[in-house]
Amino acid sequence: MKATDIKNPEYFHKVVDCQHACPAHTPVPEYIRLIAAQRYTEAYMVNWRSNVFPGILGRTCDRPCEPACRRVRVEEEPVAICRLKRVAADNKEDIRDLLPEIPTVKNGKRIALIGAGPASLTVARDLAPLGYIIDIFDNQFAGGGMMRSQIPSFRLPVEVLDEEVNYILERGVNATFDVEVDSLKSILDQDYDAVFVGTGAPRGKGLNLPGLEDASASVHLGIDWLSSVAFEHTHSIGKRVLVLGGGNTAMDCCRTSKRLGGEDVRVVVRSPFEDMKASPWEKEDAMHEGIPIYNNHVPKEFVVEDGKLLGMRFQKVEAQYDEEGNRSLVPTDEDLVFMEADEVLMAIGQENSFPWIERDLGIEFDKWDMPVVNEITFQSTNERVFFGGDAAFGPENVITAVAHGHQAAVSIDLFCKGEDVNKRLAPEVNLTSQKMGVHEWSYDNAIETDKRYVVPLAPLEASLADRKMEVELGFDVATGYKEAERCLNCDVQTVFYEDRCIECDACVDICPTDCITFTHNGDEDELRTRLTAPARELSQDLYVSADLPTQRVMVKDENVCLHCGLCAERCPTTAWDMQKFLYNVAQAGQ
Amino acid sequence: MSYQVPRFRHPELPKNELGYTKADYEGSISTLCAGCGHDSISGSIVRACHELSIEPHKIAKLSGIGCSSKAPTYFLGNSHGFNSVHGRMPSVVTGAALANRDLLYLGVSGDGDTASIGMGQFAHVARRNLNMVYIVMNNGCYGLTKGQDSATADEGSASKKGEPSPFGAIDLCATALQLGATFVARSFSGDKEQLVPLIKAAISHRGFALIDVVSPCVTFNNNPQSTKSYEFVREHAEATGTIDFVPMRTEITTEYKPGYTHEVTMHDGSSIHLYKVDEDLNPFDRRSAINTIEDHRANGTILTGLIYMDEDSRDLHDVMETSQRPLNELTEAELCPGNKMLQNINASLR
Numbered sequence: 001m002k003a004t005d006i007k008n009p010e011y012f013h014k015v016v017d018c019q020h021a022c023p024a025h026t027p028v029p030e031y032i033r034l035i036a037a038q039r040y041t042e043a044y045m046v047n048w049r050s051n052v053f054p055g056i057l058g059r060t061c062d063r064p065c066e067p068a069c070r071r072v073r074v075e076e077e078p079v080a081i082c083r084l085k086r087v088a089a090d091n092k093e094d095i096r097d098l099l100p101e102i103p104t105v106k107n108g109k110r111i112a113l114i115g116a117g118p119a120s121l122t123v124a125r126d127l128a129p130l131g132y133i134i135d136i137f138d139n140q141f142a143g144g145g146m147m148r149s150q151i152p153s154f155r156l157p158v159e160v161l162d163e164e165v166n167y168i169l170e171r172g173v174n175a176t177f178d179v180e181v182d183s184l185k186s187i188l189d190q191d192y193d194a195v196f197v198g199t200g201a202p203r204g205k206g207l208n209l210p211g212l213e214d215a216s217a218s219v220h221l222g223i224d225w226l227s228s229v230a231f232e233h234t235h236s237i238g239k240r241v242l243v244l245g246g247g248n249t250a251m252d253c254c255r256t257s258k259r260l261g262g263e264d265v266r267v268v269v270r271s272p273f274e275d276m277k278a279s280p281w282e283k284e285d286a287m288h289e290g291i292p293i294y295n296n297h298v299p300k301e302f303v304v305e306d307g308k309l310l311g312m313r314f315q316k317v318e319a320q321y322d323e324e325g326n327r328s329l330v331p332t333d334e335d336l337v338f339m340e341a342d343e344v345l346m347a348i349g350q351e352n353s354f355p356w357i358e359r360d361l362g363i364e365f366d367k368w369d370m371p372v373v374n375e376i377t378f379q380s381t382n383e384r385v386f387f388g389g390d391a392a393f394g395p396e397n398v399i400t401a402v403a404h405g406h407q408a409a410v411s412i413d414l415f416c417k418g419e420d421v422n423k424r425l426a427p428e429v430n431l432t433s434q435k436m437g438v439h440e441w442s443y444d445n446a447i448e449t450d451k452r453y454v455v456p457l458a459p460l461e462a463s464l465a466d467r468k469m470e471v472e473l474g475f476d477v478a479t480g481y482k483e484a485e486r487c488l489n490c491d492v493q494t495v496f497y498e499d500r501c502i503e504c505d506a507c508v509d510i511c512p513t514d515c516i517t518f519t520h521n522g523d524e525d526e527l528r529t530r531l532t533a534p535a536r537e538l539s540q541d542l543y544v545s546a547d548l549p550t551q552r553v554m555v556k557d558e559n560v561c562l563h564c565g566l567c568a569e570r571c572p573t574t575a576w577d578m579q580k581f582l583y584n585v586a587q588a589g590q
Numbered sequence: 591m592s593y594q595v596p597r598f599r600h601p602e603l604p605k606n607e608l609g610y611t612k613a614d615y616e617g618s619i620s621t622l623c624a625g626c627g628h629d630s631i632s633g634s635i636v637r638a639c640h641e642l643s644i645e646p647h648k649i650a651k652l653s654g655i656g657c658s659s660k661a662p663t664y665f666l667g668n669s670h671g672f673n674s675v676h677g678r679m680p681s682v683v684t685g686a687a688l689a690n691r692d693l694l695y696l697g698v699s700g701d702g703d704t705a706s707i708g709m710g711q712f713a714h715v716a717r718r719n720l721n722m723v724y725i726v727m728n729n730g731c732y733g734l735t736k737g738q739d740s741a742t743a744d745e746g747s748a749s750k751k752g753e754p755s756p757f758g759a760i761d762l763c764a765t766a767l768q769l770g771a772t773f774v775a776r777s778f779s780g781d782k783e784q785l786v787p788l789i790k791a792a793i794s795h796r797g798f799a800l801i802d803v804v805s806p807c808v809t810f811n812n813n814p815q816s817t818k819s820y821e822f823v824r825e826h827a828e829a830t831g832t833i834d835f836v837p838m839r840t841e842i843t844t845e846y847k848p849g850y851t852h853e854v855t856m857h858d859g860s861s862i863h864l865y866k867v868d869e870d871l872n873p874f875d876r877r878s879a880i881n882t883i884e885d886h887r888a889n890g891t892i893l894t895g896l897i898y899m900d901e902d903s904r905d906l907h908d909v910m911e912t913s914q915r916p917l918n919e920l921t922e923a924e925l926c927p928g929n930k931m932l933q934n935i936n937a938s939l940r
């Protein structure tokens with residue numbers, strides 16, 4: 001193998017599993033250390049810079065970082081990265097003085113943002129400090145998009161949402177609410193320098209089953225129903241509720257129903273339990289609230305009598321897999337199952353819809369009627385129009401919308417300056433030795449074996465009685481500290497200087513997880529078979545040195561390195577050093 | 591400074607026949623200097639014992655005084671241990687081995703502990719062919735007392751702060767051969783590929799097995815004027831050949847590598863294969879072994895690898911015809927068979 005080029009920031013970036021997996025590449029271990037040091041405000045600001053909504057995301061994020069966490073490979077359960085973010089948000093001081101200045105003299109460029117969800121708000125936050133004139137239009141009464149209309153208050157209190165949305169809207173942004181944009185042309189005609197479309201995927205999918213027409217008064221689309229609850233149009237639901245679907249929307253629908261008077265609330269899903277789209281913790285939360293999940297039930301028909309919904313019939317199925325692992329749901333020979341219901345919520349998915357975008361504006365649409373959007377620049381085929389969030393490539397989540405927003409802001413800034421939008425900005429990186437003395441490090445290198453801590457919940461009965469009462473209480477400061485100590489500091493990199501190595505094997509002997517080998521070089525596949533410990537995790541890189549005096553090379557499998565620093569402590573010549581690698585994605589104007 | 595090795599281990603660590611991983615053979619975190627050769631030897635011992643699937647409670651590690659003699663704390667944390675007086679480890683092993691012949695005795699010593707204060711004990715334990723593995727972590731100095739020259743320091747070699755040694759070195763391998771040792775090898779702490787199979791072979795050998803392991807003292811004797819530095823040893827080591835250890839339980843067909851020149855079946859049924867052995871060396875002939883050591887010394891090179899082994903070794907228990915059952919398992923009735931038996935014995939001597 002060629003010697004690893006550690007000057008390439010992407011090498012060490014990949015070693016920080018959580019940060020790498022985060023769509024916005026939040027410097028996770030950096031803020032976790034700040035939490036352990038009780039420097040909550042700084043921890044919050046590290047987050048705010050990258051993900052814009054630390055308090056919101058600390059409660060609702062889809063957490064792609066957690067399955068990626070190194071702790072999963074070393075132990076079992078990831079660090080509770082998401083809920084630690086909330087500890088920073090809950091305990092921070094007033095941060096308003098730390099927010100970037102908004103210039104009073106503008107740069108003369110006008111940008112229109114359509115929709116005020118997380119994607120648009122991120123674009124606004126990144127561009128306003130650069131002097132752009134920002135006009136936001138949204139059809140809801142306040143900003144936040146689906147964070148306001150869909151995510152129920154028992155998961156995300158309105159105060160938390162308002163606080164973080166207002167950090168943006170109150171600072172040099174012109175927002176117009178309760179306005180439906182029904183023509184993109186009308187916006188373009190106002191001579192904006194650029195337009196960002198962040199209108200989400202607002203249309204719920206339904207199931208056209210026999211009996212629907214007669215039952216329609218008692219059957220609702222999940223996302224429409226959730227927003228009518230959020231906006232206080234709906235205050236109650238029947239006693240017996242069937243929720244169709246297995247994703248996170250279904251989980252929010254059933255839990256909300258339970259709080260609005262539903263007594264016998266059931267989730268009914270076609271697929272097997274394990275294949276459901278909802279995150280494992282959302283399923284757990286629903287079941288904890290006494291909501292049963294009926295899997296392998298395909299809805300067949302609504303049963304209506306005298307114009308009144310009585311219930312639904314379902315076909316029981318069995319999942320069968322062919323050789324390629326493709327699943328088919330094969331009906332069993334059992335009779336149809338009847339379930340009684342007063343109301344039914346259909347939560348089987350959402351989709352985009354752009355009836356308000358004229359098709360003669362130079363914006364190309366593909367065969368699924370989705371705009372053609374560049375995945376890196378977020379520019380459409382009309383160079384003045386950018387897309388991001390759920391509007392760009394279909395429904396995702398808040399953190400993805402934020403990541404899109406940052407990149408779209410970079411593109412819009414380049415575009416308005418007349419520069420090539422394809423010239424992406426290099427990340428901001430910094431590599432600093434953590435050595436303080438012969439065997440002293442400026443990070444806490446001891447490895448804690450504590451199991452993941454559980455976030456405490458409000459009493460079940462009280463929270464079911466009040467849809468606005470937050471269910472999760474968050475970690476207290478002491479538990480937050482302990483959970484933070486579980487982090488392995490994957491950003492404190494093991495940096496190897498081959499010219500200092502005397503090949504004494506001290507690092508090989510001490511390494512608790514057998515990461516290091518000195519051996520002759522070879523092709524990666526072959527080299528992986530000759531290392532001190534099995535190196536079968538191909539997604540994890542091998543760090544290979546240049547040739548050493550014995551013509552061997554140092555090979556380090558990054559897979560289960562604990563970043564404990566023992567290799568560097570036991571090295572007599574400081575050929576190993578522990579160096580903190582800070583990586584920040586460049587933002588607009590940098 | 592870390593006072594503990596993290597408890598997490600590689601999740602796919604191979605298990606041996608007993609279901610143990612290498613971690614089950616480790617000890618506490620080393621307090622030796624960073625980079626000390628002794629730590630690598632500890633690593634090789636851990637590997638050899640794990641790969642041989644020896645039950646940790648069937649091993650006793652014994653040592654004298656010195657950095658090297660401290661090392662047993664840093665491996666085989668689940669085995670028996672005895673840290674004796676300076677140079678006196680051989681007597682303690684002898685006593686232990688006579689009381690319980692069923693344990694594997696692993697003596698760990700230094701060049702000071704063996705070639706100076708313990709020379710007399712070393713001579714006799716070798717001569718008696720006690721069934722043990724005797725590892726010398728040889729750094730040419732008294733590391734623990736800050737690097738004074740030891741009796742294995744080569745003439746003209748100088749430690750970091752010292753004068754060139756005016757005396758010739760004691761070669762422990764040559765000495766052991768003359769004293770009657772039945773397994774003699776030399777190795778280098780920085781060469782696990784050689785050292786691990788040698789330790790395994792020494793463990794399988796029935797009788798006194800010496801491995802003299804050159805083990806640089808990074809703090810006091812790793813300077814350019816020293817002949818026990820990492821660099822000097824790497825440049826001057828010459829292996830007698832390579833050695834492969836084939837455990838008894840392994841099916842012969844799977845492990846055979848072609849091209850070996852000697853195959854030796856060990857007492858416990860396992861075998862060792864020797865490859866490309868030095869043309870001048872017959873490792874089964876004591877005189878050839880001594881000559882080869884002397885030839886290398888004259889050429890200024892360090893002979894490593896298996897130097898000698900006696901395939902027909904008879905250890906102390908064989909020679910003394912001691913009880914097959916360990917003494918510590920004999921009951922009082924067996925040990926004191928009574929007055930009638932005593933009368934019979936006395937009568938037979940009249």
Ligand SMILES: Cc1cc2nc3c(=O)[nH]c(=O)nc-3n(C[C@H](O)[C@H](O)[C@H](O)COP(=O)(O)OP(=O)(O)OC[C@H]3O[C@@H](n4cnc5c(N)ncnc54)[C@H](O)[C@@H]3O)c2cc1C
Binds near residue numbers: 060120145248390
């Ligand atoms: C029930 C449910 C629960 C969810 N829970 C989570 C969760 O816990 N965590 C998570 O990360 N994600 C969650 N999501 C997904 C997440 O809400 C979205 O992915 C995210 O909000 C998308 O952000 P966006 O900025 O792209 O668009 P949106 O948040 O959808 O914002 C778009 C805004 O544009 C407005 N708009 C649309 N068209 C027009 C128009 N023509 N004129 C004016 N305004 C318009 C919309 O009303 C809306 O306010 C959930 C989604 C649903 C449905």
Ligand SMILES: Cc1ncc(C[n+]2csc(CCOP(=O)(O)OP(=O)(O)O)c2C)c(N)n1
Binds near residue numbers: 655658700701729740
């Ligand atoms: C009876 C006695 N005499 C002297 C000492 C002092 N002493 C301690 S260690 C040592 C030499 C150890 O040298 P070596 O065996 O080579 O071990 P190393 O530290 O080099 O590994 C001496 C002389 C002692 N502890 N006991």
Ligand code: SF4
Binds near residue numbers: 069071487
């Ligand atoms: S251990 Fe810490 S730094 Fe490493 S992946 Fe997990 S949260 Fe990130």
Ligand code: SF4
Binds near residue numbers: 560
């Ligand atoms: S930091 Fe060094 S010693 Fe610790 S696990 Fe990683 S490679 Fe091994």
Ligand code: SF4
Binds near residue numbers: 621657733
């Ligand atoms: S003094 Fe020398 S022998 Fe002793 S621990 Fe340090 S390096 Fe090893």
Ligand SMILES: [Mg+2]
Binds near residue numbers: 731
């Ligand atoms: Mg010594």
